[in-house]
Amino acid sequence: MVTSLLTFLSLTAFPPAGDHYSSTDSGRVRLASELAWESGRLSGNQYALLTNSSSQRLFNLADSLIKTERAAVFFSPEHGFGTNLPDGVHSTDEQYKGRPVVSLYGNKKKPLTSDFGVADTLLIDIQEVGLRWYTYLSTIRYCLESAAMAGIPVIILDRPNPLGGLISEGPIPDSTLMSFVGALPVPVRYGLTVGELFTMAQHQNWFPLMKDLKLTVIRMDGWKRSMLWPSTGLDWIPPSPNLPTFQSLYWYSGTCLFEGTNLSEGRGTDLPFRWTGAPWLNPADSILFNQSGIRVQYDEKTPVSIPGRAHKPKYENERLPGFTMKSITGDRSVLQSIRQVILSLQSAGRPLTIKPYLFQLLGSRSVEETEEEMKALNDFRIESRLYHFYP
Template sequence: MHKSTLLACVILSLFTVTCSFSQFESSVKVGAEVLLEEHLYELEGKRVGLVMNPTARVKGSHMLDTLLASDVNVTALFAPEHGFRGDVGAGEKIEDGVDQATGLPVFSLYGETKKPTPEMLEKVDLLLFDMQDVGGRFYTYNVTLGNIISAAAPQDVPVWVLDRPNPAGGELISGWMMQKEHQSFVGRYPIPMVHGMTLGELAKMMVAEQWIKNANEAEVKVIPMKGWERSMRWRQTGLQWIPPSPNLPTFEHGFVYLGTVLFEGVNISEGRGTSDPFLKIGAPGTKLNSGHIARLRRSFSGINVERISFTPQAIPGKARHPDFEDERCHGVEIQITDPTRFDPVLFGTTLLAVMLDATPEAELNDFVQKLSGIDKKMLLDQLQEKTYLENWEKTRKEFGKQRSPYLLY
C-alpha cells in the first residue's frame, strides 16, 4: 500500500474512533437532562424546591442555574450531608442559611433535623431531588431521599426524582443485608451493602415496600435516564465525575469505598487526611508481610496493591481531625486497573481480614455494625471462618428477586 494511502486510512480510522467515542460520551442522558428537554413545562406556575448538591449538573451547568435561567420559580434549597454547595466535611452539622449566589433560603437536612419540616415545605409546591449516589447502602443520600418523601407526603407535596447512574453498575449485589437492630442514618433500609439500584429505583421500592412513613400518601415521580444500561460502570457512561462528597474525588475512590468503608468502623486509618481517602489504608502498628500482599494480589484481578507508609494530616473541608493525625501509618495503597473485574465489597472485606491479622492493636468498634449491617462478633466469626460468601450469595438471590419489580432499566 502507498504511504499516502496508508496515512489516509490511519487518519480515517482515528476519526472514526473519535466520532464513536464522542457519540458514546453523550449516550447517557441523566434524568435532569430529560426533565429539561421534556418536562420543563410541567413546572410552570409552581413554587419549586431543590434537594441537590454540586453533582446536580447537566453539561457542566448546575441545575439551580439552569432552572433559574429557564424562569422556573425556585423558592427554596435543601442541603443534604456535605451541603448544597458540597463544601462541608463528612458528618459535620449543617445549619440553615442563605445561598450567597442567589439569595435563596437553604434548609438543612443534616443538622437538628434530617427531614423537611411542615414550615419549610410551606414554601414549595413540588420538590426536585437530584444527587449523584455511589451505590452503597451506607451513603446517606438514599436515607435523605426517604426522609424527603416521607415528610412531603402529608403536606401534599410531590417529589420528583431526577435519576442518575449507579456508578458501580446495576448488576452488582454484594455484602451483608441490614439487620433491623443496626439500622441508622447510614443504613436504614433492608438492602445489601451494595444494592445495584439507582436512587429512582430505590424511591419506588421504599414506597411500595412501606419502608418509610406515610408511604401510602406519597406522590413520587421518577424521571428516568435514557441510554443507561445495568452493565455499565461509571467509566462506560461517558459522564463527568463530580465528587458526591469531598473525600470521593474520583470514581476510583468511590468504587473502592464500597468495600474499604468498613475501615471507618476499625481503629485503622481509611486514608482520610491524605490525597487518596479509601485508597490508602493503614495504622502505626500495622506490620504487613509479603504473604499478606500476595494474598490480596492473588485473589483479585483488576486491582493492584502496594505496601506504603503515609501520614494523615488535617485538611479543611475534607478531614478536620483524621485518625492518627500527624502519625506515620503503615499499610497499603490501592490502584484500580479495571473496575469491571472485581467486587469492591469482597475486596474490602478481604483487606479487612488481612489488616486485622497484621495489626495487633486493631479492634472493631460499634460503628462497623451500622456499616456492615451485622453484629461485629458475627462479622469477626465470618471473617475467620470465611462463611460470609455463603451469606452474601443467599442475600444476592433473595434481594435480586425482591428488587426486580422496581427496576427501570
C-alpha cells in the same frame, strides 16, 4: 404472590411513557434533569429541590429554576449545599441567590412541613453513589417521608448509579441495625438507580409514611446497567470531598469498612479510601491483602487535616506504614474482599480493633458472611429486577 406483584407492577411501578424523554445526543447518558427541563415537564409549579452544588455542575437545574421564578427552597445533605464540608461536620441553613437553603445535616435531618414554604412539588436531583451507607440516600428517604406527610408530590430526576446496575452485594440490615448510614433494608451495594430504589421502597411498603406518596420518576436516556461511571460519557464530579475520582469511589465500596476499625481509611491523604495505614502494619502484611484478591503496594503516608476534606483524621500528623489499593484479581467484589482483609488481619494476630461502627456500616453483627445473609441477598436480587427501568 409473585403473579399478583407482577400484575401490580405492570400497572403502577414504572413511570408512564410521558416521563421518559428521548435524547438527541447519543454520545453520552443524558440526565433526567436536563431532559425534563428541555421538554417543559418542569413548569407551572413552585419547587423544593434536594441537591448540592456538585450535582448541578453537569446540568444546573437550580439556576434554571431560579431564573424562571420556580425555585421556592433548596434542601442540602451532608457536606452542605456547596459540597465543601468534611464528613460528619454539621452544616447550617444558608441562602443561594436569594433562595433559602435548609440544611438536613445539622440540627435536623428531616425537613419540617413548614420548610417547604410555598413549594407544591419536591424535586430530587442529587448524585448518589450506589452504596447504602452513603448518607445522601438516608436524606432522600427522609425528604420523601416529609413530603408525604405534607401532601406534596415528589419527582425523582434519575441519575446513573456510578457502580452500575449489575452487582448487588453485602448484608441487608434488620430494623435493629438501621441508622443514618443504613436507613434502607438493602445490601451495601444495591445495583439500582435512585428512581428504581425508591419505587421499590414504596411498592414493597418499606416505609408506611410513603404509602400514599405521589411519586414520579423521570428517567435518564442512554444508561445501561452494565455501565460504570466512565462508560456514561459524563465527567466525574466529586459527589463529596473524599471521592475525588471514580477509582476512589470504587474502593470506597469496600474500604469504607475501615472506618469501623483502627485502620486509617486514608482520610487526610491524597488517596482517601485507596490507601490504608496503621502504626502496626509492615510490608510483609501485603500478603494478607493479596490473599483476599486485592493487589496492593506498600506506601507510607501522613494523614493531616485538610480544609473541606478531612477534619482531625485518624493518626493525624503521624507517619504511617500502609498500602495503596491497586487492583482486584479474579471475579471478586471489593466489599467481600475487604471483609476478608479484616478477617485475615485478625487471624494473623495483628492488633486490629473492630468498633461497633463497623457493624453499623456493614448492617450485620458479624464480619463473616452468614447463610442467612446470603439468602436475603439472593432474594433481594430477584425482587429488585422487577423494578428495573433500564436494560
